[in-house]
Amino acid sequence: MADPSTYRPSPGSIPDAPGVYKFRDTTGRVIYVGKAKSLRSRLNSYFADLSGLHPRTRQMVTTAAGVEWTVVGTEVEALQLEYNWIKEFDPRFNVRYRDDKTYPVLAVTLGEEFPRAHVYRGPRKKGVRYFGPYAHAWAIRETLDLLLRVFPMRTCSAGVFRRHGQIGRPCLLGYIDKCSAPCVGKVSAEQHRRIVEDFCDFLAGRTDSMVRRLEKDMAEASEGLEFERAARLRDDLGALRRAMEKQAVVLGDGTDADVVNFAHDDLEAAVQVFHVRGGRVRGQRGWVVDKAEEMDVPALVGQFVAQFYGEQAELADETPGAGSPVPREVLVPELPADAEAVTEWLSGLRGARVRLRVPQRGDKRALAETVRRNAAEAFAQHKLRRAGDLTARSAALAELQDNLGLDTAPLRIECVDISHIAGSDVVASLVVFEDGVARKSEYRRFALREAAEEGDVASIAEVVRRRFSRYLKETVGDTAEGERPGIDPDTGRPRKFAYPPNLLVVDGAGPQATAAADVLAELGITDVAVVGLAKRLEEVWLPADPDPVILPRTSDALYLLQRVRDEAHRFAIRYHREKRSKRIQVSALDSVPGLGQARRTALIKHFGSVKKLRQAGVDEIAGVPGVGRRTAEAVHAALAGGQDNGTGGTADPGSAGPEGEKSS
Structure with missing residues (x-):
């Protein structure tokens, strides 16, 4: 526990002006961001008697090792800068009001050529408009079913949409007029988007204009003796009114x-x-x-x-x-x-x-x-749930400490798992749990090369070596003057592998655990405990120990280890499937005579995917370095009659996945 007096700024050095301040820990990571109308008054309050501070404030100032500030001109500027820094650094002691992943919402994928409406739970994404959240998913489906009569937009998945486009027949919704069937060209992309925009306008609250328009169209159809159309518009109007009735009127003056x-x-x-x-x-x-x-x-x-x-x-x-x-x-x-x-x-x-x-x-x-x-x-409900959750997690960590003979509770646990099919496309995952909870922004994944043909034990050793070699390089390696070890000088954020775990779990038995421990010993790392968790009997193996540690089946510690191992397994399988799908995609070019591996790779790298390559002309293909006119014609002819396998483009292997998980 640090003493705040060791890094307290001298009394006259803090300006009496509005600004934003950052507390950093011993590694340089930003742990708290705040704003103040008077920096001097606010920062001095943190260095008062520790016993008088709020518990989390006390924990924050004793975890910190330094404080810095930026003076701004107005309180509005301070508000904006505080928000930007909280988003950039994600400090552990700051509150983040992220969107709740429990409540279902109605999502409309406006970023697609043919937008789709569907029920969704999860973090918000670019190019998608959300309505809700709603109390129940069935309420969304019921409302959507009513509105599709008036706004026949696409609701099917990408696979269903593509399949019906290939066979040239719409699905059932297309036949019963609850979808305008853009998959088979009944409406153009522009016409379908207008339907979607009207749908979004209605859900956004612009209902009166929509109802008036339908009433006017119904009256005109009736006067023109178009009774079937008038009846259909009457039913559409009834559907809109029923959908509106599901949303209770609470303020009669149309308040926004x-x-x-x-x-x-x-x-x-x-x-x-x-x-x-x-x-x-x-x-x-x-x-x-x-x-x-x-x-x-x-x-x-x-x-x-x-x-x-x-x-x-x-x-x-x-x-x-x-x-x-x-x-x-x-x-x-x-x-x-x-x-x-x-x-x-x-x-x-x-x-x-x-x-x-x-x-x-x-x-x-x-x-x-x-x-x-x-x-x-x-x-009140949260208090009841949290009491049980915190108790179980604390018990699991304490039990792991006792059963494995650790000096402290393993507050940070990392787990490694290997995934492959018969030795092909060998990949590994590394997942991180802190305080018994998954930290998905810290996940990493590895494409294995050196040990891929030598089995899982060698693969585990390669992953551990790569992960902890990076840790040593980023924390005790050469650092330029003025730079803090483990901190990226460009972003001010911790590097990928700057924090070691208290406990490293590997998927496997004694040999896998021993291989991981041997690598750590070679690197001179002695403060990371290693265990293996065997799937068949859920036995916990310590390195070089002939007998496993048997934890009770009802043990909180065993349950925590299983959760960590299963999450690593899930993440590894997902990465393996991505790798395999890319390889299968490239294999569509295998039948082209005279096209070797180097030129296949060059084509995919240039166009991004087989789908985009299929859409390219002969001249565009011939423009790729190393591909002649005759080869380009052969590639174009081979792909002209094929069907896209739906995998789309190739992903950047170092980019973040949908859950903030990264690769290395």
Whole structure:
């Protein structure tokens, strides 16, 4: 535990001006970011008597090894810089109001040529517009089924869409007029997108204009004696009204507002948000977060509003036609201390005036009370779940420490697994658990080369050697003057392999565990424990030990090891399938006479995928270095009659996956 007095700035060196500050730990990693109207006053409060600090604040200042700050001109600038730094550094002691992955939403993939509507749970993605969240997935499907009658857009998966395009016949929804069947060309991409845009407008709250248009079209059809069309429009109008009835009217004046409320104690806070558009509740979100320091309701409001709307605005910027996520009004239980700066910042995000206020009477006050009760209920349920979860995780880590004879509880566990089919496309995964919870941003994956033909034991040794050689290079290797070991000088963030585990788990028995331990011994690393977990009998093997450690089947420690091993297995299999699909994709060129491996690789690298190569002309193919005109004609002829295998393009093996997982 560090003494804050060792890095406390001298009394006169802190400016009495607005700004943003960062606390860093001994490795240089940013662990907390905050803003202040007066940097001098705020930073001095962190170096008061430790016994008087909030528990998490005390933990933060004793973990830190230094503090630095940046002076800004206004509180609005401080608000923006604080948000940017929290997003960039992801400090462990800062609260992040990320979108809840529990509630289902209705997602519309506007980034695709033929957008698709579907039920979705998970982190937000670029080019996708979201509506909700809803309480139940069946509510989304029921509403979507009603609206498809009026807006016959695509709802099928990519595989189904591609298959029906190949056979030239629409699916059942196309035959019953609940899909406009763009897969077989019944409508063009532009016509289908107009349907999708009308669908999004309706869900976004612009319902009155849609209803009036249908009523006008129905009257015109009736006057023109087009009774079948008038009847169909009448049914469409009824479907829209039934969909609208499912969203309760809570504010009769057509209010466009978000209603926010909190329930909290000394250590945690629950927040609930009701999104009201056109007077109707269009969605609801909820979070429960740890409090980084002692915070009252005004401070919670300021922190939440800055983070939530900043992140939502960035997602809206990346999604064409999404509109502003900031409503005309944000109704909160209490105003933050910097309410004027927050209001100005929100107005900048919306591009129009935004009101941040406390409802005093009437329907809005009653709705705010409903949101408060929801927050209190969610907080109570969280307390019950968290008590059991924390107890189980703490028990598992303590039990592992006792059974494996470790000096401390293994707060950071890494696990290695190998995946291949008969020795081909050999890959490995490395997953990370901290405090018994998966840390997916730290996952790594390896394409094995040297030991791929020598079996799993050699493969395990190669992965361990590569992982810990990088660790040594990044932490104790040559560092330029002024640089901190383990910290990337360009980004200020920790390097990929800068932190060692307390416990390394390998998928296998004694030989695999011994191989990993031997590599660590060769590298001179003595503070990382190694175990192997055998699948067949779930035995725990220690290096060079002839007998396994048998943990009870009901043991929390064994359950934790199984979760870690199964997650490594899942991640390895996914990477192996990606590698195998790329190899199969390239094999489509194997039948081309005179085309060797080097030129096949050059073609795929130039065009990105077989699909794009198939769309290229002879002249484009011949333009690739090393490919002549005759070879280009042969490639074009071989691929002209083939079908795309659906794998799309080749992925950058070093890019992050959909869960933030990375490769090495």
